[in-house]
Amino acid sequence: MAEKKFRVVHYLNQFFAQIGGEEKANIPPESRAEVVGPGLGLKAALGQEAEIVGTVICGDSYFGENMEAASAEVLNLIKEFEPDLVIAGPAFNAGRYGAACGAVCAAVQRELNLPAVTAMYPENPGTDIYKKEVYILPTGGSAASMRKVLPKLAAFALKLARGEAIGDPAEEGYIARGIRKNIMTHKPGAERAMEMLLAKIKGQPFTTELPMPAFDRVAPNPPVKDMAQATIALVTSGGIVAKGNPDHIEASSASKFGKYSLAGLDNMTSETHETAHGGYDPTYANDDPDRVVPLDVMRDLEREGKIGKVFEYFYATVGNGTSVANAAKFGAEIAKELKEGGVTAVILTST
Amino acid sequence: MRLELGKIKIRDVAFGSQTKVEAGTLYVNKDELAALVLEDPTIKSCTVHLAKPGQEVRIIPVKDVIEPRCKVSGPGGIFPGFVSKVDTVGSGRTHVLSGAAVVTTGKIVGFQEGIIDMTGPGADYTPFSKTCNVVLDMDPVDGLGKREHEKAVRLAGLKAAVYLGEAGKDVEPDEIETYDQGSFLETAAKYPDLPKVVYIYMLQSQGLLHDTWVYGIDAKRTLPSIIHPNELFDGAIVSGNCVSACDKNTTFHHLNNPVVKQLFKHHGQDICFLGVVITNENVTLQDKERSSSYASKLAKMLGADAAIVSEEGFGNPDADLIMNCNKLESYGIKTVLLTDEYAGRDGASQSLADISPKADAVVSAGNANEIIQLPPMKTVIGDLAVADIIAGGFDGSKAADGSLTVELQVITGATNELGYSNLRGIGF
Numbered sequence: 111m112a113e114k115k116f117r118v119v120h121y122l123n124q125f126f127a128q129i130g131g132e133e134k135a136n137i138p139p140e141s142r143a144e145v146v147g148p149g150l151g152l153k154a155a156l157g158q159e160a161e162i163v164g165t166v167i168c169g170d171s172y173f174g175e176n177m178e179a180a181s182a183e184v185l186n187l188i189k190e191f192e193p194d195l196v197i198a199g200p201a202f203n204a205g206r207y208g209a210a211c212g213a214v215c216a217a218v219q220r221e222l223n224l225p226a227v228t229a230m231y232p233e234n235p236g237t238d239i240y241k242k243e244v245y246i247l248p249t250g251g252s253a254a255s256m257r258k259v260l261p262k263l264a265a266f267a268l269k270l271a272r273g274e275a276i277g278d279p280a281e282e283g284y285i286a287r288g289i290r291k292n293i294m295t296h297k298p299g300a301e302r303a304m305e306m307l308l309a310k311i312k313g314q315p316f317t318t319e320l321p322m323p324a325f326d327r328v329a330p331n332p333p334v335k336d337m338a339q340a341t342i343a344l345v346t347s348g349g350i351v352a353k354g355n356p357d358h359i360e361a362s363s364a365s366k367f368g369k370y371s372l373a374g375l376d377n378m379t380s381e382t383h384e385t386a387h388g389g390y391d392p393t394y395a396n397d398d399p400d401r402v403v404p405l406d407v408m409r410d411l412e413r414e415g416k417i418g419k420v421f422e423y424f425y426a427t428v429g430n431g432t433s434v435a436n437a438a439k440f441g442a443e444i445a446k447e448l449k450e451g452g453v454t455a456v457i458l459t460s461t
Numbered sequence: 462m463r464l465e466l467g468k469i470k471i472r473d474v475a476f477g478s479q480t481k482v483e484a485g486t487l488y489v490n491k492d493e494l495a496a497l498v499l500e501d502p503t504i505k506s507c508t509v510h511l512a513k514p515g516q517e518v519r520i521i522p523v524k525d526v527i528e529p530r531c532k533v534s535g536p537g538g539i540f541p542g543f544v545s546k547v548d549t550v551g552s553g554r555t556h557v558l559s560g561a562a563v564v565t566t567g568k569i570v571g572f573q574e575g576i577i578d579m580t581g582p583g584a585d586y587t588p589f590s591k592t593c594n595v596v597l598d599m600d601p602v603d604g605l606g607k608r609e610h611e612k613a614v615r616l617a618g619l620k621a622a623v624y625l626g627e628a629g630k631d632v633e634p635d636e637i638e639t640y641d642q643g644s645f646l647e648t649a650a651k652y653p654d655l656p657k658v659v660y661i662y663m664l665q666s667q668g669l670l671h672d673t674w675v676y677g678i679d680a681k682r683t684l685p686s687i688i689h690p691n692e693l694f695d696g697a698i699v700s701g702n703c704v705s706a707c708d709k710n711t712t713f714h715h716l717n718n719p720v721v722k723q724l725f726k727h728h729g730q731d732i733c734f735l736g737v738v739i740t741n742e743n744v745t746l747q748d749k750e751r752s753s754s755y756a757s758k759l760a761k762m763l764g765a766d767a768a769i770v771s772e773e774g775f776g777n778p779d780a781d782l783i784m785n786c787n788k789l790e791s792y793g794i795k796t797v798l799l800t801d802e803y804a805g806r807d808g809a810s811q812s813l814a815d816i817s818p819k820a821d822a823v824v825s826a827g828n829a830n831e832i833i834q835l836p837p838m839k840t841v842i843g844d845l846a847v848a849d850i851i852a853g854g855f856d857g858s859k860a861a862d863g864s865l866t867v868e869l870q871v872i873t874g875a876t877n878e879l880g881y882s883n884l885r886g887i888g889f
Contacts, residue, residue, distance in 0.1 A: 278887050289889045290804035292827040299799055299880025300719035303769050303824040307797040310822050311656045311767050320823040322816045
């Protein structure tokens with residue numbers, strides 16, 4: 111077993127590769143047949159069973175702005191080392207670096223069919239995007255936790271390289287991927303329920319077998335008192351955007367929202383708008399985008415004096431496989447702008 | 462109320478000239494049994510098969526599984542409201558042919574009945590691969606409506622189980638379990654310092670092939686009520702459903718409710734088991750609100766400190782489950798839920814159709830969407846052609862060699878939400 115060492119490639123950004131900070135964030139991928147930066151600690155933690163045969167480095171901005179191309183270049187460089195395993199990061203709470211580590215690991219698994227693992231802060235946006243497909247070990251928010259995480263990362267990586275079965279997150283220490291699987295236990299469900307009930311009664315700790323998803327229930331605001339004076343905004347997750355989708359909002363898993371002027375527009379047509387949404391038959395939305403964002407009837411109400419006015423911009427994103435984290439972020443940003451714009455109430459439309 | 466449950470261990474089943482139990486073998490006179498089933502003029506044909514553990518046998522589509530039992534002493538009879546009159550059951554002595562089961566199959570009623578494999582990977586997921594099964598393969602007379610068809614095969618199964626159960630009447634049981642529980646006041650007074658626990662027993666009641674019967678009455682036409690746990694052992698609750706068979710309680714499950722067994726086991730040790738509240742899972746919002754309010758109120762009136770709630774089915778009944786949970790918890794009753802999951806074939810979707818932060822103690826009997834490969838079997842009892850259309854099957858489920866690629870939900874009892882089996886869902 112120990113005769114042949116596992117060949118490991120380590121992925122780093124420009125900062126941890128000690129090339130430079132933000133001013134070097136646009137460097138293209140490069141590779142070195144040596145151990146770099148945190149690779150030293152990783153090498154020690156990996157011990158005799160594995161060897162870091164190369165390090166691939168890419169600037170965070172370069173990667174983020176050229177995801178597809180950068181990913182392909184990084185993969186090619188990784189491939190040249192003929193590795194058995196790829197370790198990326200740790201990325202701590204560096205958002206773009208976290209996303210790059212996740213993307214590199216996902217691509218390695220998918221394209222090279224090799225095991226890969228990374229580590230980052232649970233609240234790093236990369237965690238939410240990639241935890242379903244990639245094993246991510248949790249770290250602290252800053253590089254101060256480097257010494258703690260490297261041994262765990264190394265141990266987990268070796269397990270992957272050996273092809274050992276990976277158990278549940280609580281046992282193995284990775285961030286729960288949200289994937290439900292079946293296992294055969296030694297106790298029937300009724301007995302497990304009884305034990306859980308006894309613990310709950312006694313106030314002792316117990317672990318639910320099905321954690322509830324995060325809850326964010328918003329209490330509705332009181333009704334608008336005077337609609338005739340109200341400024342009403344239109345916001346949609348139905349993907350209606352200006353023709354040509356100038357902001358390149360993704361058809362699925364949107365990473366952004368768009369803001370489009372309604373000045374001088376009486377309604378939306380197939381000439382002026384379209385949907386960017388990839389999750390439903392777009393025919394009817396493209397024929398008449400008012401079907402998703404009802405500008406036409408809002409203008410009628412405006413003329414009839416039933417509402418004060420329609421807010422001069424509408425906001426749109428694509429609610430199709432979009433992560434809750436992203437959706438919540440868009441919502442907060444849009445709400446802030448609407449508030450600053452003096453909007454009284456909002457009509458939210460989906461699809 | 463005191464009931465002795467005499468268990469006669471059945472280790473083998475065989476055809477014989479006389480229906481009897483001898484040295485752990487159940488002998489079945491198949492002509493007599495078939496003739497009993499065919500007393501019902503709506504059943505055209507009935508073939509009796511035997512399916513034993515380890516045999517290369519697949520039973521499809523399975524409608525119900527029933528354990529043979531008989532009343533030796535005490536009031537009433539097995540399956541009150543169906544086979545017997547509606548006298549209150551649950552006291553005296555009952556004999557059980559433990560290890561034997563009646564399985565009903567034959568022409569499909571709806572689209573959604575189950576599979577039992579007696580060997581291979583599928584066998585691990587169903588408790589009925591371990592029982593000696595007497596299988597009734599029945600076809601209805603031509604033109605019989607679905608409701609009448611379902612009723613006919615349901616009654617046939619119950620009658621057969623009572624007929625076989627009678628063979629154990631004079632047999633000395635291998636083991637006797639005694640279940641004794643008095644009035645609520647007596648029970649509570651006996652264990653004043655132990656936490657009072659109530660079981661909320663949700664009964665599927667969504668319609669054809671989604672029904673449950675209590676003393677012969679359709680559970681969807683009832684208000685939640687209190688039932689003595691001993692009544693279950695005599696068949697007061699009968700299954701009328703087999704949709705998505707993985708998480709429907711067969712009559713066998715109702716007779717052997719594992720939650721009730723657990724509560725009895727701990728009664729007087731670390732809990733005081735007060736009783737069972739049965740409630741339904743009707744389809745309208747008003748019904749759901751009413752039943753969950755009523756069931757949780759009954760638990761409160763009984764003085765429950767804690768409760769176990771078992772769901773039956775998924776999706777729509779998830780709303781009933783969560784309402785029950787919320788209302789019990791808001792009364793301060795510490796609640797544990799027993800459910801299963803529909804997390805998608807990849808396990809990445811939300812498992813339940815409704816959720817609540819109050820549902821902090823949940824036992825999962827597994828993800829019913831998980832795909833399983835079932836190899837071909839030498840013998841198929843029933844009709845393999847329906848594999849493509851039963852719930853959990855899909856177009857192309859059945860390969861030319863008779864092997865099946867299906868979701869776990871096709872397997873009878875695979876993710877039973879009474880917690881009968883050892884499967885569990887877990888997050889990765």
